[in-house]
Amino acid sequence: MDTLQHLMTGVTAALSLQNLTFALIGCVLGTLIGVLPGLGPAAGTAILIPLTFKLDPTGALIMLSAIYYGAMYGGTITSVLINVPGEAASVVTCIDGYQMAKQGRGGTALGIAAIGSFVGGIFATIALVVVAPPLAQVALKFGPPEFFALMLVGLCLITGLGGRSLLAGLAMAVLGLLIAMIGIDPVRGAPRFTFGIPSLYDGLGFIPVVMGLFGVAEILLAIQQPHRQVIKTNLASLLPSREEWRRSVGAIGRGTGIGFFLGLIPGVGAIIPTFVAYVFEKRLSKNPERFGQGAIEGVAAPESANNAYANAAMIPLLTLGIPSSPTIAVLMGAFIINGLTPGPFLFQERPDLVWAVIASFFLGNILLLVLNLPLVGLWARILHLPYSYVCTGTLTFCVIGAYSLQQNVFDIYVMIACGVIGYGMRRIDMPIAPLVLGLILGPFLEKSLRTSLEMSAGDFSIFFTRPLCLVLLVLAAVVLVASALRLPPRELREASSN
Amino acid sequence: MPKLTKCLSVAAIVLAALTGTATAQQDFPNKPIQLMVAYPPGGSTDIAARVVASIAEKALGQPIVIVNRGGAGGQIGWTELARQRPDGYYIGFINLPATNTVILDPERRAIFTEKDFTPIINQVLDPGVIWVRADSPYKTVQDLIDAAKKSPGTIRTATTGILSDDHLAILMTEEAAPGAKFRIVHLDGGATQFKEIMGGNVDVAFDNVGSIVKRVQSGEVRALAVLDDVRSKFMPDVPTSKEAGYPTVISNSTRGIAGPKGMPAPLVAKLQSVLKKAMEDPEHVKKLDDQGIAIKIMIGDEYEKYFAETHAKAKKYTEWAKNRPM
Secondary structure, eight states: OHHHHHHHHHHHHHHSHHHHHHHHHHHHHHHHHHHSTTOOHHHHHHHHGGGGTTSOHHHHHHHHHHHHHHHHHHHHHHHHHHSOOSSGGGHHHHHHHHHHHHTTOHHHHHHHHHHHHHHHHHHHHHHHHHHHHHHHHHHHTOOHHHHHHHHHHHHHHHHHHSSSOHHHHHHHHHHHHHHHTOEEOTTTOOEESOTTOGGGTTOSOHHHHHIIIIIIHHHHHHHTSOOOOOOOOOOSOOSOOHHHHHHHHHHHHHHHHHHHHHHTSTTOTTHHHHHHHHHHHHHHOSOGGGTTSOOTHHHHHHHHHHHHHHHHTHHHHHHHOOOOSHHHHHHHHHHHHTTOOOSHHHHHHOHHHHHHHHHHHHHHHHHHHHHHHHHHHHHHHHTTSOHHHHHHHHHHHHHHHHHHHHTOHHHHHHHHHHHHHHHHHHHTTOOSHHHHHHHHHHHHHHHHHHHHHHHTTTOTTHHHHSHHHHHHHHHHHHHHHHHHTTOSOHHHHHHHHO | OHHHHHHHHHHHHHHHHHHHHHHHHHTOOSSOEEEEESSOTTSHHHHHHHHHHHHHHHHHTSOEEEEEOOOGGGHHHHHHHHTSOSSSSEEEEEEETHHHHHHHOGGGOOSOOGGGEEEEEEEEEEEEEEEEETTOSOOSHHHHHHHHHHSTTOSEEEESSTTSHHHHHHHHHHHHSTTOOOEEEEOSSHHHHHHHHHTTSOSEEEEEHHHHHHHHHTTSEEEEEEESSSOOTTSTTSOBTTTTTOTTOOOEEEEEEEEETTOOHHHHHHHHHHHHHHHHSHHHHHHHHHHTOOEEEEEHHHHHHHHHHHHHHHHHHHHHHHHSOO
């Protein structure tokens, strides 16, 4: 009952004109990011953080969350219309969505994607409301050793699941942790790796770094992509026929379930749920040969899974403080610069904020449906924008954004340097996700390790004598060993390294 | 004639330039003043700063803008404050003894010293407090100290950061009760302390009255002692360390406003009078009272003397902390 009361307070807050406006702006910007090929949700969320800098924390987080799931949705449009996923999670949608568009059923493909996303998003948010408070209660009992072990599990999952090899993943995770060590030592106060530069005393700013690694790097990569032709398709009839409805209902339900459960596991990433949902539908179908030829289930299932995943991935962030994907890590960075540390304690300390943000997910999903069904033609037009303008505009925006964080030119240099590094890493196929996770979790990992050792007066047995902590550490080891032995299915690894 | 006009106008400009510096002080302030807080928004220094700024700016006739420069335990903000021009348009909060220990700890390599600030006015003096979970076996300070003597180095005792006033208070307690030794755990603030105390991961916490007063009043936690020689009006039932027989364990955290070194006396005086009036304003008093934060106005010699004394005391315990084995 307590939950319901909190949720109602949250809905009231989210419905205030101000917050509703922020959610709307976020949804529009997010969809735009999704539509612009090359710019993914992580990049979009990162480069738009400076926009929210002057807002109050609730408004800022509502807007950034809306950008996040807006972008997760927006990628569909390009998948269907130009066969290029606007963001990685829409890869699968290309297969049947583009075929549908070629057959003149593009409107229906986008329509079912919007409806599926809506159902997936709403269901996952309801589940979030039910699951999150008890989970946060349990997590409140965690001490520093348990949090240390939990973060280690998260890092191992990201490292083990993402990327072409465990070694590459580990190297990037360690690099992320090392970068996180720049600045004043969180316990003893000694400057580390600062080379006497005052701007480095507070560490490399997370936001300029991710703006570079994702935003700038993705623009550099996109410049090299050939320009694709926008398909002319019928966008007038968005609603599926009765037969198409019949096929889609089950697919949406199954996709939602798959997306939700995979969203709970850190490291799975946004692509795997869509991939699993697609394969599952194909295997279940009586005539699987229709897949790849414009089967509506092939759009409905992955799109539902995608949005259910996007909302479910908020659960580990809000209850445990563990980001499960790079985009969520960026969102976590946004929480932190607003002076809030996501995790069980936030539920207790700032229920007003947490519940307003959760309530805004419901509104955001409704807004997205409204934005996407009637306005899909408008979004399709944005695809005609010459990419040269888009690149230049986005880069300019990045530079202004990085500067505006602290009115410090140093942040611009950091962003550009990270952009070049991020570009290079993608060219040599090094996974970025473990680096970003290491970067955001590094300070927390270090703090919990050192607090644990202070609790035990330097005795490492504290990690092995607390049952829950031991279980988590064993789990982390199992994940690493399993991925070293290449146990995760090949498709899974390939899907996540894309 | 035009020549004369030209000459006169040049003369006027030169005259204006020459008197510029003098008038700049007289019409101070003629643009917004930045008030730096060396902690992120929402902390208790920040809350109190916003209250005083909102009142004082009305009297000053210019806005007072709060600039949060958090990070590195305040070091970032204080570094910035020390490097500003002493023209009165950039002033900031210093938090004694945290500012002192940042200067005194060689490991931190601070690029400012205690001589780089002009103390203007103190706003808050928040006494230290020792508190435990409501079901803790320790009912009094004496219980705690007896336990720390009986099994030294086992009682997990939380600070709000290394070389914070709370850390120094633990050392003072050890000094006052020879043989007692605590196992010090550095946490990063009152919220974390509460979480770890409730989770049973630490046994006792040293913090300040303002951070924990509401939870003491609601009975969620128990305060063992206020580290002062008079009782706190917010926790009148809690004995002081002096009453408990440890009169040397006096610890607190103060918040006051300072500028960079070399601020002209008229500017300091102007700021002092405006800020003092703002701090005596009923609105300021009420808002801080509601937070459980004790106001303590100190200006001029009194504040400078307090700064020097705190510095000397902090020096002693900082050196001790650096040499104390884990």
